[in-house]
Amino acid sequence: MVGTQPLRVAPLLLLTMRGRGHQEGRRPSPVVLGAVLAATLVVLWGGYGRHWSWTGINGKTATLWDWLHLLLLPVAFGALPIWLSRKNRLGRRHKGIAVALMSAFTLLVLIGYTAPWGWTGFLGNKLWDWLELLALPVAVALTPVYGELAERWNRRYTYVAMGALLLLFVAVLGGYLGNWGWTGFRGNTLWDWLHLLLLPLLLPTLVVPALMPVVTAGLTPVAEEPPSAERPPPAASPAPESPAQSTPAAQSASHRS
Numbered sequence: 115m116v117g118t119q120p121l122r123v124a125p126l127l128l129l130t131m132r133g134r135g136h137q138e139g140r141r142p143s144p145v146v147l148g149a150v151l152a153a154t155l156v157v158l159w160g161g162y163g164r165h166w167s168w169t170g171i172n173g174k175t176a177t178l179w180d181w182l183h184l185l186l187l188p189v190a191f192g193a194l195p196i197w198l199s200r201k202n203r204l205g206r207r208h209k210g211i212a213v214a215l216m217s218a219f220t221l222l223v224l225i226g227y228t229a230p231w232g233w234t235g236f237l238g239n240k241l242w243d244w245l246e247l248l249a250l251p252v253a254v255a256l257t258p259v260y261g262e263l264a265e266r267w268n269r270r271y272t273y274v275a276m277g278a279l280l281l282l283f284v285a286v287l288g289g290y291l292g293n294w295g296w297t298g299f300r301g302n303t304l305w306d307w308l309h310l311l312l313l314p315l316l317l318p319t320l321v322v323p324a325l326m327p328v329v330t331a332g333l334t335p336v337a338e339e340p341p342s343a344e345r346p347p348p349a350a351s352p353a354p355e356s357p358a359q360s361t362p363a364a365q366s367a368s369h370r371s
Contacts, residue, residue, distance in 0.1 A: 177235025178226075182247060190251040194258070240298025241285060245310060253314035260318045 161171025170176070226234035263271070289299030 173233055177233055179235030179239060179247075186247065186251045187254065190255040194254060240296055241289075242298030242302060249310055249314045253317045257317060 157169055158171065160166040161169035161176065162173065165172060222234065223236055225231060226236035230237040285294070285297050286299055288294040289297030293300060
């Protein structure tokens with residue numbers, strides 16, 4: 115059953131997203147980052163290596179699955195302002211790295227289920243659990259491309275979306291009617307589906323259109339005003355004539371006066 119934690123955390127995350135635009139440029143000092151990294155390593159070493167009970171971190175309570183639940187949404191949200199501030203999209207090299215990482219993670223998931231590797235924590239989690247894990251972070255990570263997808267939407271995207279919806283529909287029917295245990299759908303009610311999909315569906319339809327102007331205004335550097343056209347120098351006023359350069363008529367008039 116889905117908890118209400120995503121719904122409680124989301125408003126705070128949205129406010130954080132709004133405030134990042136005003137705080138861009140303020141980077142934490144290397145000393146602070148080093149102290150946080152050192153403290154994290156000590157806690158991990160104490161939890162996994164020395165079995166400090168107060169940390170609550172060990173091979174059973176903090177598997178890779180648990181770390182994904184803890185960090186996936188904050189990482190997606192933390193990377194959002196960076197992505198929004200980029201003027202150009204990801205290049206071919208970055209896309210290749212992303213595909214390689216996704217392939218490696220997919221292979222790790224398969225091995226985690228088939229080997230099985232206990233430290234991954236994947237064994238026992240069903241399709242419903244993966245939807246709980248990925249729905250909101252994926253929706254947040256795709257936020258910058260919603261507008262672009264809407265502008266470039268074509269028949270190919272329609273076929274892909276229809277295919278994904280068809281696969282999900284088949285899995286739902288199999289889970290509820292065919293009792294496919296690997297789906298984990300049986301027992302989840304409409305209320306659970308609303309908890310699962312409410313925010314991922316609201317992000318592209320309501321939240322993103324409302325917050326995108328605020329975020330982009332804070333993250334996009336203001337374009338410098340074009341230099342104004344140079345004004346022509348003012349015409350030089352004629353220098354007063356010296357007595358030696360005065361005309362004879364002017365000299366005679368001055369003598370008569």
